[in-house]
Amino acid sequence: MRVAEHSAVQWGMAEWQERITINPAVCHGKACIRGTRVMVSVILDNLAVGVPREEIIGSYPSIRELDIQAALAYAAELAREGTADLPLEHTV
Numbered sequence: 001m002r003v004a005e006h007s008a009v010q011w012g013m014a015e016w017q018e019r020i021t022i023n024p025a026v027c028h029g030k031a032c033i034r035g036t037r038v039m040v041s042v043i044l045d046n047l048a049v050g051v052p053r054e055e056i057i058g059s060y061p062s063i064r065e066l067d068i069q070a071a072l073a074y075a076a077e078l079a080r081e082g083t084a085d086l087p088l089e090h091t092v
Contacts, residue, residue: 016077019070023089031074031086036062043071 021034031040038060046056053068 015066016070016073017086019067020074020086021089022086023091025091033063033067033071036060038063038067040071040074043068044075047072 019034020031020040022029022031026032027037027039032038033040033043042060043056043063046059047053047068053065056068057063057065
């Protein structure tokens with residue numbers, strides 16, 4: 001494994017769970033960027049069709065570059081494992 005790959009895997013395992021959340025009361029329980037209603041799937045769909053990261057951030061000003069990286073790491077985890085554990089967040 002190259003250094004860049006190793007670093008990305010390490011970052012993804014440690015950080016994406018801090019930025020991605022599932023809350024049954026938000027977006028029908030779909031994975032979202034924490035504190036927003038921006039679904040991970042929306043970010044991934046935009047990246048998949050070639051929308052630049054800067055344009056995604058411009059369209060969704062509540063997200064940051066690290067949120068986009070977290071969305072990609074979450075997708076990689078799902079592809080690698082077929083599932084990803086996220087803590088269930090409850091609305092107070």
